[in-house]
Amino acid sequence: MAGSRAAAKARTHENLLDAATTVFAARGYGAASVEEIARTAGVSVGSVYAHFTTKEKLFVALMERRAQSEFAAAQAELADGFEAAVPALNRQFLAEADSDHLAELGAEAWLYAVRSPAFGVELAEHHRRVQGVVTEMVAAERARRRTSFPMSDDEVGTVATALARGLVQHRRLRPEAVADDLLGRALTALLRGLETPGGTAPGGTAPAGTAPPAE
Known part of the structure; x- marks a missing residue:
């Protein structure tokens, strides 16, 4: 029973x-x-x-369920490397950007969180959990590439997340300015630009045995 x-x-x-x-x-x-x-x-x-x-906790639970589903799919795709996951990431981006209620609800929730301290705390905690998962994925991809970044994994994840959210909002206003595959191409360029084999290690410290850059 x-x-x-x-x-x-x-x-x-x-x-x-x-x-x-x-x-x-x-x-x-x-x-x-x-x-x-x-x-x-x-x-x-x-x-x-x-x-x-509370209603705040109900809304955050709704966001958590969606995020868990998306991350499970993304992590499965990332098992074969970032490049293999790009098509799936583009599909997830389009699903949100081209959905009236998802994009608008996300923007409204952010504004409501700024104005309501109680909801702001709930939403910020959700974002911290999401950021933790993104950071883990960045770290795994960096290790797979056997490279290092001049920023910490968490900072790279923050930039990637902000890029995705910003492109969602931009596409809602000017869909012609944001191509279907722009997020994937932008993230690919970001990772390639950050790659510094033997250079600055995550967290901004030079790897052992590496001289600091000349000023």
């Missing part, structure tokens, strides 16, 4: 996330209400709070 209860709880959890996706997409973050999400899911308002405590 414990297993049945756990399975039912898991189904309700996923059902609430699906309902939240629908409501947030239709209303935006600010106008979406817990009551409407509960109605859409066919459960009580109390059930929503029992699973997520």
